Amino acid sequence: MTEVIAIENLTHSYQAKTPVLDGVTLSVARGEIVAVIGLSGAGKSTLLRCVNGLVKPTGGTCRVFDTDVAALSESGKRLLRRRIGMIFQEFNLVDRSSVLTNVLIGRLAYVPTLASCFHRFPAQDVALASACLAQVGLAGYEKRWARALSGGQKQRVAIARAMAQEAQLILADEATANLDARTKTKIMEIIQDVARQRQAAVLLSMHDIELARTYCTRIVGLRQGRITFDSPASEVSEADVDEVLRRNSAGEQDDET
Amino acid sequence: MKFYGATPPASKMMRPDNMPRTEPVTGNMQERMQSVRQNAGAWFSTVLTGAIAVWAFHGLQFNFSHLSTGIARQSSQLVHLFPLNRGDWFYDLALMRTLWDPLQATMQMAIVGTVVGALLAFPVSFAAARTGYFPRPISNLVKTLLNVARAVPTLVYALVAVSLVGLGSPAGASAIAFVTFISLGKLYAEGLESVAPGPIEAVRAAGGNSVQVFIFAMLPQVLPLYLSTMLYSLEYNIKDSFIVGIVGAGGLGFSLQNAINLYKWQDAGVIIFFLVVLVNLVDYISYRVRKSFS
Numbered sequence A: 001m002t003e004v005i006a007i008e009n010l011t012h013s014y015q016a017k018t019p020v021l022d023g024v025t026l027s028v029a030r031g032e033i034v035a036v037i038g039l040s041g042a043g044k045s046t047l048l049r050c051v052n053g054l055v056k057p058t059g060g061t062c063r064v065f066d067t068d069v070a071a072l073s074e075s076g077k078r079l080l081r082r083r084i085g086m087i088f089q090e091f092n093l094v095d096r097s098s099v100l101t102n103v104l105i106g107r108l109a110y111v112p113t114l115a116s117c118f119h120r121f122p123a124q125d126v127a128l129a130s131a132c133l134a135q136v137g138l139a140g141y142e143k144r145w146a147r148a149l150s151g152g153q154k155q156r157v158a159i160a161r162a163m164a165q166e167a168q169l170i171l172a173d174e175a176t177a178n179l180d181a182r183t184k185t186k187i188m189e190i191i192q193d194v195a196r197q198r199q200a201a202v203l204l205s206m207h208d209i210e211l212a213r214t215y216c217t218r219i220v221g222l223r224q225g226r227i228t229f230d231s232p233a234s235e236v237s238e239a240d241v242d243e244v245l246r247r248n249s250a251g252e253q254d255d256e257t
Numbered sequence B: 001m002k003f004y005g006a007t008p009p010a011s012k013m014m015r016p017d018n019m020p021r022t023e024p025v026t027g028n029m030q031e032r033m034q035s036v037r038q039n040a041g042a043w044f045s046t047v048l049t050g051a052i053a054v055w056a057f058h059g060l061q062f063n064f065s066h067l068s069t070g071i072a073r074q075s076s077q078l079v080h081l082f083p084l085n086r087g088d089w090f091y092d093l094a095l096m097r098t099l100w101d102p103l104q105a106t107m108q109m110a111i112v113g114t115v116v117g118a119l120l121a122f123p124v125s126f127a128a129a130r131t132g133y134f135p136r137p138i139s140n141l142v143k144t145l146l147n148v149a150r151a152v153p154t155l156v157y158a159l160v161a162v163s164l165v166g167l168g169s170p171a172g173a174s175a176i177a178f179v180t181f182i183s184l185g186k187l188y189a190e191g192l193e194s195v196a197p198g199p200i201e202a203v204r205a206a207g208g209n210s211v212q213v214f215i216f217a218m219l220p221q222v223l224p225l226y227l228s229t230m231l232y233s234l235e236y237n238i239k240d241s242f243i244v245g246i247v248g249a250g251g252l253g254f255s256l257q258n259a260i261n262l263y264k265w266q267d268a269g270v271i272i273f274f275l276v277v278l279v280n281l282v283d284y285i286s287y288r289v290r291k292s293f294s
């Protein structure tokens, strides 16, 4: 079984209005890096959130590691989620905690609850967290407060947190949006390493098409909740890109510049 | 002033919602009706506010003719409040000794009341907060109970406590603990409700359970608030424990009540002086502590 994500005919609408996801079918296999591109409001974040069950889709199925996400119990979801590393678009760091504590959140599901309540993590987890921080260029930042970091530094802490899960599936929601060109390529190289060496599956949303062409194996176009194309990165044409990024409806506006 | 940043793209500058709204004199009917209705609303609330003010001042029936004789009489007694040119140092020392215990009792009531109240408020705030830890009907019920209980003045709880526990500072401490529990329960619940959802999502996405969600995502966000509101209520409770004393719940308030009953104005002056010093001291310490972790 190489397929990690198998999404079939997924639909979702938030307040019984127009659907945000409208019949999405998509699969991601081990070792693949799949980029979802689309305008702001196309439904990229919603799609990623359905995969780890943070959003319960209103229709269709989403199977991850061969289990139906919607059918899982709360504890089942926890066991699934610890195998999925998620990088949030808004970072979602705990501002009033240290950088190290933020990264250790990635290890929470592997630590007994009582021990974690007293912030007692096994030494190898702490070492792993530090290694993840070093990987994203934040060695020595462990004791800093998360709220005292720059936007790009916060984003890298969020990446380190997801990496600390040593997950077989990475969901990255615009994980390089706040970074400079060199850091961007470094992060993409880390993601590439994870996909190649650990044979992890990676699903990311991004706005930088050139970056997607360079580092991803497949690119998927999402427009108003529908997939417009799904092809190997090398075969994506300008016309495909223009089609998905064409703006003519009131609901969508590309805020990134 | 110079503008160093890049000028916004023309497309954004021309967005209609960014343009100043210049209302033509002949605006459409709906808009004019709306402004008429807003004007009427403004008039109504002004008149209502005025009427309430008139009612309040008229109803109180200030009798200013009484003021001059009152001031004269009070000032002759107010002088006695100040322990000036008395020269009876032995009396003062004896007074210090008799007031030392009530002074301590006032502080102890406030501290015990605050700590016990905060400890009780902590679990109850979970039930009261609409955060998903408890079903919605339960949190609504707990919140309503807290609101109702908050409307009752401390003095009433003190009277009840005195009748239950008997005269003395244990009664005062119980009343203060209860009042603190009520108000902190509500404030803590509001703190829990206003927590940023992002970190909670992050812990859940990593597979953390609800205990870990609380410890890692919520507690860091609410702890500073919990501690600073607790210190606030300590400041408040020092004054409350004084007032509670007046109905027999011990401490300086009780001493003041006794002094006034026995026309010992100098004692009363010293007691009030102690209270002023104590309140300011606690305010200052609490302010410094709150600053240190905000």
Ligand SMILES: Nc1ncnc2c1ncn2[C@@H]1O[C@H](COP(=O)(O)OP(=O)(O)OP(=O)(O)O)[C@@H](O)[C@H]1O
Pocket: A014, A015, A020, A038, A039, A040, A041, A042, A043, A044, A045, A046, A047, A089, A251
């Ligand atoms: N929690 C929510 N409640 C209601 N509507 C939502 C919610 N989250 C997203 N939406 C709506 O769903 C649509 C898709 O949102 P989504 O966040 O998936 O877009 P996106 O493709 O990630 O956009 P961006 O590139 O700006 O991040 C938007 O129109 C948005 O307003």
Ligand SMILES: [Mg+2]
Pocket: A044, A045, A046, A089, A173
């Ligand atoms: Mg998004």
